[in-house]
Amino acid sequence: MDIQEYIESGILELYVYGALTPQESEEVSKVLKQYPEVQQEVEQIEAALQQLATAAAPYNPEEMLAAIKAKLLNSKGVVQLQPAAANKRTRLLSFISVAASVIFLIGIFILLNRTNNLRDELKVVQIENTKLESKLQYSEEALTESKEILAVIRDPQVTKVPLAGQQVAPDAYVTVFWNKENNKAYIDALGLPEPPEGMVYQVWSLTLDPLTPTSMGLLDNFSEDENKIFTLENPNESQAFGITLEPAGGSATPTMEQLYTLGVIENNA
Amino acid sequence: MQPDDLILRLQQKDEKAFEQLYSMYSESIFGVINSVLHNTEASEEVLQDVFIKVWDNCASYSSNKGRFFTWLLNIARNAAIDKTRSKSFKNQKKNLTQEYFVDILENKTSFSSKVDAIGIKKYIKKLGEDCKNVIHLLFFKGYTQKEASEELDIPLGTIKTRNRLCINKLRAILVN
Numbered sequence: 545m546d547i548q549e550y551i552e553s554g555i556l557e558l559y560v561y562g563a564l565t566p567q568e569s570e571e572v573s574k575v576l577k578q579y580p581e582v583q584q585e586v587e588q589i590e591a592a593l594q595q596l597a598t599a600a601a602p603y604n605p606e607e608m609l610a611a612i613k614a615k616l617l618n619s620k621g622v623v624q625l626q627p628a629a630a631n632k633r634t635r636l637l638s639f640i641s642v643a644a645s646v647i648f649l650i651g652i653f654i655l656l657n658r659t660n661n662l663r664d665e666l667k668v669v670q671i672e673n674t675k676l677e678s679k680l681q682y683s684e685e686a687l688t689e690s691k692e693i694l695a696v697i698r699d700p701q702v703t704k705v706p707l708a709g710q711q712v713a714p715d716a717y718v719t720v721f722w723n724k725e726n727n728k729a730y731i732d733a734l735g736l737p738e739p740p741e742g743m744v745y746q747v748w749s750l751t752l753d754p755l756t757p758t759s760m761g762l763l764d765n766f767s768e769d770e771n772k773i774f775t776l777e778n779p780n781e782s783q784a785f786g787i788t789l790e791p792a793g794g795s796a797t798p799t800m801e802q803l804y805t806l807g808v809i810e811n812n813a
Numbered sequence: 814m815q816p817d818d819l820i821l822r823l824q825q826k827d828e829k830a831f832e833q834l835y836s837m838y839s840e841s842i843f844g845v846i847n848s849v850l851h852n853t854e855a856s857e858e859v860l861q862d863v864f865i866k867v868w869d870n871c872a873s874y875s876s877n878k879g880r881f882f883t884w885l886l887n888i889a890r891n892a893a894i895d896k897t898r899s900k901s902f903k904n905q906k907k908n909l910t911q912e913y914f915v916d917i918l919e920n921k922t923s924f925s926s927k928v929d930a931i932g933i934k935k936y937i938k939k940l941g942e943d944c945k946n947v948i949h950l951l952f953f954k955g956y957t958q959k960e961a962s963e964e965l966d967i968p969l970g971t972i973k974t975r976n977r978l979c980i981n982k983l984r985a986i987l988v989n
Contacts (some may be wrong), residue, residue, distance in 0.1 A: 554977030561951045562883040563958060569879045587814060588884050592984045593952060594861075599933045600844035600917045602853040604925040605860055609835050612864045613828070 550575065551585050608643050635717050693730070693773055701725045705785055707807035712789075713737060718805045720747075720785045722778060729760060729778040729785075736804060739766055739789060746790045749780040752808070757786065762794045784808040820881055823871045831868060838882065839864065840925060842889045847913040848953040849893035850902070859896050863889045890955040914953055915945050929987055936986045943967075944979035951976055 558564050559572040576582050696702055702721045709716035717735035722728075731747055739745055745763040750756065761776040789802040790793075816837065822830035842863060847856040866888050874884045896902050918937045924930035946965050950956040953971075962969040 552977070554973035554975075557976050557980050558951070558958065558973060559881055560880055562879065562887050562955060563951050563961075566878065569883075571876060573877050573879060586880065588984060589980060590815075590880060592980060592987055594838075594882065594982060595841075595928055595987060596914070596933065596936075596948075596952075597841035597844035597848070599921070599924055599928045600848045600914045601840045601925070602843065602847055602856060604840050604927075605843045605857070606836060606839065608839070608857065608861060609832060612835070613832075614859050615861065616831075616867055616868050787877070 545575075547579055547581055551582065554584065556586050557589055559735075560586060560593060643718065647785055651718040689771065690775075693771070694758070696721050696723070696730050698739050699723060702730075703809060705807045705809050707785055707805035709735075710803045710806055712802060713804045716804050718787060718807075720807065722782065722785075722809075727779040729776050731763065731774045731776060732772065733766070733774060733787075733789075734772040736763075736766075736772070742792050743807055744792050744794060745787050745804070746794045746798065747776055747795075748786045748788065749776075749778055750784040750786055751781065752783045757798050759794065759796075763787075782809060815876075815881055817876065820871075820874065820876075823868075824874070826868075834867075838885055840927060841897060842885055843881075844914075845886060845889050845953060846916075847892045848917060848949075849890065850896060851917065852902070855896055855902055856893075859889070859892045863892050866892070887955065890953070894954075913948060915940070933985045936983055939982065939986075940979070943975060944982070947972065947976045947979055 555564070555568075555572060559569060564572065576586055636749075672694050697704075699721075700715065702723045705720040705722060707720060708720040712738075715735075716737065719732040721730040721732070723730075729747075733745065736745060745766060747760040748757040750758075758780050760778050760780075765773050766772070784807060786798065786806045787804050788798040788800070789804060790799060816834065819830045819834050819837075823834055839860065843856060843860050846859045846863070847853065850856050850859065863885070867885065870888075874881060878884070915937055918933060924933070943965075947961065947967075950961045950964060951958075956964065958969060958972045961967070962972050965972075967975065
């Protein structure tokens with residue numbers, strides 16, 4: 545190889561510029577290590593170019609070294625690792641918080657759902673409860689009534705007077721429980737047929753000799769009364785009881801053709 | 814002389830070696846960056862980035878591939894050219910002239926002790942247009958021969974020899 549020709553070709557300037565391909569540069573590097581005069585030439589080219597470039601610098605930047613070293617310390621080791629670790633932790637944290645939010649929302653949804661269900665159930669139970677309460681009240685009232693009736697029947701002061709069915713209603717029957725102490729008469733009218741529209745049963749206290757009827761009152765609301773036991777005042781010295789069918793509002797004297805039941809008080813209690 | 818032992822110590826992450834290499838090369842690299850950017854503030858930023866890259870990537874340098882100065886030159890030119898493409902730089906930069914380094918040197922009044930100021934001034938005055946363009950593109954902008962040939966409309970085979978003549982003039986002035 546003609547070294548002088550090699551140097552004069554201008555390849556070494558391009559080598560220092562970095563204008564050669566990587567392969568060409570490696571070739572020159574080998575030649576440079578082999579030939580001291582090539583090495584020297586490259587050093588001189590480089591020195592000239594460095595001087596030219598240095599002349600173009602705004603100033604000598606030696607003061608900037610401290611700032612660069614500070615950045616180097618920040619970029620190596622500790623500080624560089626921290627963001628990575630922090631990132632990992634942050635990612636884990638955000639994953640956990642997202643998961644927690646989802647679980648929380650699901651939890652709230654389930655709770656809301658359950659609350660709604662419970663509210664519906666509560667409504668049903670409340671309605672049933674009201675029903676049961678009214679049933680209970682009804683039963684209690686019925687029981688009280690039954691007890692009263694039982695008490696009346698068992699009362700030794702009470703006279704039991706059976707009234708038998710008469711011509712217009714041979715199958716009819718009524719029992720009168722008369723307490724002379726408090727002048728109350730309990731009329732068990734279960735054996736009477738339903739009165740026709742616009743008519744009402746009227747109860748009479750009778751004395752037999754001479755036959756004198758005294759009105760004790762009407763069996764009002766006959767259809768609605770379930771146990772058909774009516775309580776009437778009877779301060780009379782009754783010897784018999786009779787029940788007639790009268791026009792609504794009752795009559796001053798009984799219509800004898802419409803006498804449904806009649807019973808005489810036995811002996812003189 | 815290339816300081817091969819300092820470069821080796823740099824590659825072993827020796828901070829003292831880094832400091833010495835910085836003081837040897839930072840001003841010329843600063844000049845290269847400034848010749849591309851023609852802006853002191855932007856050049857300062859890029860210079861810092863370049864030497865941080867030097868520290869981080871010093872293991873990738875090998876004397877088998879080329880000169881250490883050339884390796885620095887490549888990092889600096891790439892970083893400076895990247896900077897010219899950044900939005901912030903484009904906004905503040907207006908009149909782009911072809912021969913940055915010539916403008917800079919013509920207008921410069923104070924030079925560091927490393928520079929033969931009188932010689933450089935004399936050289937710039939004598940330098941023809943061809944040399945200014947060839948040096949600007951190949952040295953400061955990092956063009957390949959082919960790119961420079963196309964840009965300057967000079968035959969590819971002539972680029973290498975013409976550039977040699979331009980550099981020889983520089984060396985002649987600096988040696989005398």
